[in-house]
Amino acid sequence: MIRFQRPQLPPSAVIDNYLGLSREARWFSNGGPCSQLLAERLGERVGAFCTPVASGTLGLMAALTALLGDRTEGIALMPAFTFIATPQAAVWAGLRPLLLDSDPAHWHLDPAGLEATLAKGGEARVAIAVSAFGTPPPAAVRERWEAACQAAGVPLIVDSAAAFGAVADDGVPTGAQGDVEVVSFHATKPFAIGEGGAVFTRHRELHEQIERQINFGFWPDHLVASGRGLNAKMSELHAATALAVLDEYDSVLKRRRAAAADLRARVEAPVTWQRESERSTWQFAPLLFADEGRREQALANCADAVETRVYYRPVGQLIPDQVDVTEGGTPNAEDLHRRLLCLPMANDLSADEVATIATAVGA
Numbered sequence: 001m002i003r004f005q006r007p008q009l010p011p012s013a014v015i016d017n018y019l020g021l022s023r024e025a026r027w028f029s030n031g032g033p034c035s036q037l038l039a040e041r042l043g044e045r046v047g048a049f050c051t052p053v054a055s056g057t058l059g060l061m062a063a064l065t066a067l068l069g070d071r072t073e074g075i076a077l078m079p080a081f082t083f084i085a086t087p088q089a090a091v092w093a094g095l096r097p098l099l100l101d102s103d104p105a106h107w108h109l110d111p112a113g114l115e116a117t118l119a120k121g122g123e124a125r126v127a128i129a130v131s132a133f134g135t136p137p138p139a140a141v142r143e144r145w146e147a148a149c150q151a152a153g154v155p156l157i158v159d160s161a162a163a164f165g166a167v168a169d170d171g172v173p174t175g176a177q178g179d180v181e182v183v184s185f186h187a188t189k190p191f192a193i194g195e196g197g198a199v200f201t202r203h204r205e206l207h208e209q210i211e212r213q214i215n216f217g218f219w220p221d222h223l224v225a226s227g228r229g230l231n232a233k234m235s236e237l238h239a240a241t242a243l244a245v246l247d248e249y250d251s252v253l254k255r256r257r258a259a260a261a262d263l264r265a266r267v268e269a270p271v272t273w274q275r276e277s278e279r280s281t282w283q284f285a286p287l288l289f290a291d292e293g294r295r296e297q298a299l300a301n302c303a304d305a306v307e308t309r310v311y312y313r314p315v316g317q318l319i320p321d322q323v324d325v326t327e328g329g330t331p332n333a334e335d336l337h338r339r340l341l342c343l344p345m346a347n348d349l350s351a352d353e354v355a356t357i358a359t360a361v362g363a
């Protein structure tokens with residue numbers, strides 16, 4: 001059985017080499033030397049301020065409270081086609097998610113739906129767009145998200161959990177989109193450290209606010225704090241692991257993209273690949289079938305040899321009482337969920353395994 005994912009960590013000697021900085025300083029959290037170095041290196045790579053955090057979900061929660069403060073009533077706009085953590089962060093922050101549809105051409109939040117909803121006015125306090133499956137949105141789509149939010153005076157968070165390392169078609173790297181962009185370093189992400197993530201922003205004041213939010217909401221004098229402050233700091237052990245991952249990450253992305261290109265070439269079934277997927281980090285390999293029947297057939301073909309997943313279940317189906325759905329519903333999100341099948345990916349997926357997966361998917 002080819003596992004859906006089989007994360008790898010860097011050799012312990014490389015992690016320990018970085019961790020030596022923390023041992024020497026006898027400083028293992030609270031922005032210790034590894035976390036500081038990681039923030040510097042990630043920030044330089046992206047061209048934005050960076051805050052390492054303990055998970056992507058905590059990063060989203062910190063971003064929301066940094067943007068909105070403790071006054072948290074109102075609506076958070078987001079796609080239905082995302083992982084459950086996106087609406088959960090908003091619900092935790094006291095917001096009511098309003099789910100919008102995705103565009104079947106690229107599987108990301110449909111900018112037309114966002115524009116129409118924001119143009120109506122209402123209580124939208126924030127929009128959270130998502131880089132679906134670690135693929136950056138086409139620049140033209142991102143520009144429409146940004147323009148619509150700016151015109152409405154609503155901040156834009158981009159949840160790019162799986163997309164660290166991707167660069168959009170206009171050269172904008174993941175981390176430099178929207179007002180704030182959040183990535184995950186969970187074990188199942190291409191940049192895998194176990195649990196972790198990072199929050200990026202190009203705005204200094206917002207960065208300072210995010211830094212406060214992840215440290216119990218304390219202001220620098222520790223005399224005042226935020227009611228929704230968090231302990232979302234990344235530990236030094238995780239930051240040392242992330243530094244070791246970063247050293248090899250370009251080669252990891254190259255290998256995943258080569259395996260994905262090989263898979264694309266070998267799959268004979270009439271399927272659609274995500275637009276811009278050549279720019280993706282390939283958390284896994286999502287395939288869109290022409291109809292649900294063909295997807296079910298491929299699922300059955302894979303059953304004994306290839307572990308698969310069916311993502312994303314539209315989040316309104318998971319927490320129906322805690323979200324609202326845009327007028328007209330989210331038919332594209334539901335249709336994508338019915339026709340998509342996610343296939344395995346790994347840093348070391350071999351040519352033989354790619355051939356086995358392609359054969360299992362069928363013609």
Ligand SMILES: Cc1ncc(COP(=O)(O)O)c(C=O)c1O
Nearest residue numbers: 055056057083085086161184186
């Ligand atoms: C779209 C999306 N948002 C948020 C998250 C949450 O990230 P984490 O698992 O690091 O909390 C994930 C991944 O699990 C995700 O896929």
